[in-house]
Every structure is written in C-alpha cells, then in structure tokens.
Amino acid sequence: MATEVKCLASLDAGKYPVPSTITRRDLRPDDVEVKILFCGVCHSDIHHVRNDWGPEVYPLVPGHEIIGKVSRVGADVTKFKFGDSVGVGCLVDSCQKCGPCKHDQEQYCASNTLTYGKVDRRDGSRTYGGYAETIVVTEKFVLSVPEGLDLAGAAPLLCAGITTYSPLRRWGAGPGKKIGVVGLGGLGHMALKLAKAMGADVTLFSRSQGKEEDGKRLGADHLLISTDPKQMEAVAGQFDLIIDTVPYNHDPTVNSAPLVFRGQTLAGSLIGGIKETQEMLDFCGKHRITSDIEIITARDLHSAYERVLKADVKYRFVIDIATLLI
Numbered sequence: 001m002a003t004e005v006k007c008l009a010s011l012d013a014g015k016y017p018v019p020s021t022i023t024r025r026d027l028r029p030d031d032v033e034v035k036i037l038f039c040g041v042c043h044s045d046i047h048h049v050r051n052d053w054g055p056e057v058y059p060l061v062p063g064h065e066i067i068g069k070v071s072r073v074g075a076d077v078t079k080f081k082f083g084d085s086v087g088v089g090c091l092v093d094s095c096q097k098c099g100p101c102k103h104d105q106e107q108y109c110a111s112n113t114l115t116y117g118k119v120d121r122r123d124g125s126r127t128y129g130g131y132a133e134t135i136v137v138t139e140k141f142v143l144s145v146p147e148g149l150d151l152a153g154a155a156p157l158l159c160a161g162i163t164t165y166s167p168l169r170r171w172g173a174g175p176g177k178k179i180g181v182v183g184l185g186g187l188g189h190m191a192l193k194l195a196k197a198m199g200a201d202v203t204l205f206s207r208s209q210g211k212e213e214d215g216k217r218l219g220a221d222h223l224l225i226s227t228d229p230k231q232m233e234a235v236a237g238q239f240d241l242i243i244d245t246v247p248y249n250h251d252p253t254v255n256s257a258p259l260v261f262r263g264q265t266l267a268g269s270l271i272g273g274i275k276e277t278q279e280m281l282d283f284c285g286k287h288r289i290t291s292d293i294e295i296i297t298a299r300d301l302h303s304a305y306e307r308v309l310k311a312d313v314k315y316r317f318v319i320d321i322a323t324l325l326i
Helices: 043-049 151-158 160-170 186-197 209-218 229-234 256-262 274-287 298-309 321-325
Strands: 003-009 018-024 031-041 066-073 085-088 091-093 134-138 178-182 201-206 222-225 241-244 293-296 316-320
Touching: 003 321, 018 134, 031 085, 031 151, 031 293, 031 298, 031 321, 043 298, 066 134, 066 151, 085 151, 091 134, 151 160, 151 186, 151 274, 151 293, 151 316, 160 186, 160 241, 160 274, 178 186, 186 201, 186 209, 186 274, 201 209, 209 222, 222 229, 293 298, 298 316, 298 321, 316 321
Parallel strands: 178 201, 178 241, 201 222, 293 316
Antiparallel strands: 003 018, 031 066, 031 134, 031 316, 066 085
16 A cells, blocks of 8 residues: 655755655565665755756655665565665666666666656656655665664765765776875765775865865875965876866866877766665775764755755765654
C-alpha cells in the first residue's frame, strides 16, 4: 500500500520548501524502504527550487544526500535487512542496458532517473528526494554505510564526496602525485580530505590567505594565493591533477595549444556510478572521513538556503529529518 509521508516541498518556482506531504509507492519485490535520518543540503537543491535549470515540475521535494535506516524490504531483496545503515545519492534508477550502465557509470546513462524531479521509469510517477520521512528505492541504487561513520557527517558524501572522489581515482591521485584543489567549499573541502587520505601532496588554490588554517586542517600541505602572479608562475606545470570546484567563469581562458604540446587533458566529471560510490563510502569508512557539517532543523532550511548563497557554511548543511515531525 502506498504511504503518505511528511516532507519539505517547494510548491512553485522560486518558493523555498515548506512542510507538506507526498505519497511514496508501495514496495516492489526489489525495493528498499529507508527511514531517513539525515539529508544534506546541496547548492543544486536551490537551483532546482528556483527553476534555474528548468523546466521543473512542482511540488518538488529536493535532497540527494540521504542517510537512514532500512525500515522495510521487498521479497526479492538480498543485500539489505531491517535496521541497516544505508544511503541514497543522486540516482535511483537507470536503463541498465546502455554502454555507461554496463560499465558501472550510471551517472552517464542518457535515461537515468535522478532522485528527485524526474519520472519513475516503471510507473511514470514523480520522484521525490530526501527532505522527507522515508524514501523507496530499488535495491541496486541503495548504498551501504560503513559501520562507525557518523551518519550525519556521511550524508554529503553521497554528492560532494563522490563528486570529488571520482576524478581523484580516475586520474590516479596517490603517493608521489601533486594534486591541486581550486576552491574551499562543500566540494573543495572533501577534495582536500580525500586527496590527502590517498597519499597525495595537496595544494589548495585560494584567493585569500585567510583559508590557510582551515585548508591545512582539512588536508592541504600548501596554500597558493591564486591572485598572486608570482606564486602562480612558480608552480606552473608542477601538478599531476588540478580539481576545480569553483562553478564560475575564470579570468584565464583555455588555450588548446598547451594541451596539445604538453599532452595535457581538460576533462569534466559528474558524481559517480553506484559501484564507485560504494567504493568511496568504503574508503571513507576505512579512513574515517566525513564532511564538516552544520546540523539544522527543518525550520532552519530557509535561512540555510540564504547562507549557502552567501557561501556562509563550513562546509555543508545537513537536515535532521526527525525535526519534520515536531
């Protein structure tokens, strides 16, 4: 039987989420129902709420950094049982037939199903995210959270964590490698932690000296002031990989000639597939890595959104979903 659950929903474009209710489907044989404990607040949630990347369909329930406990499982589920700590990230389904899917890169499937704001491929219903009491997801897209990880701090790993882990792994970050990280925010602070745990020599690129203390606490071996031409010139060509987490236009443009003559690569990266996301969680479990967070109540969400827009958070907000019931 379908279940009505409490949630925070944006009721129209530009309207911040407010208390509401949605209906979650009944369990299919391969479904897992998760009682949500925590959900991270991603900047992309705000973009969807504001219809920046539209067209969106409202009501919209954001949230793709979901941590909780298994509350029910379908008859065919074998990987999870009642009470297990689990996570749900940015994806809840994909075609399972295309090249990316066959290579465990469901994030590049042209017909994948995002956790919220999309259409369920089996029954045509809308998908709703983690600003809610529960979520129902097919077993393949549910992730196991390693024992001992702080559950609230683990929530942003499902987006910020995998978004930075994937390129670090792809380009071989590790001992003997010099890694640069541009920007110290939700993504940048995770890139520092992960690159350091992989054994790399890590440099934080920042526009201000004031980031040095935090940068080094998070794993940076060096701080480089990107507005200082002499500092930039001194390190030119020294890095094996630079991860740019700043989503804005930069002063220098890209000239293809140096890429060609030096055999360099300019590439993009989008979250990660389910297999790699589980690998990332296991790595974080081994190295006790979580996100630096500020836990908020459901009532705090509007002010949290405003603070995200001002970059006034170190370094990720996480909603305590229990406060939906108050």
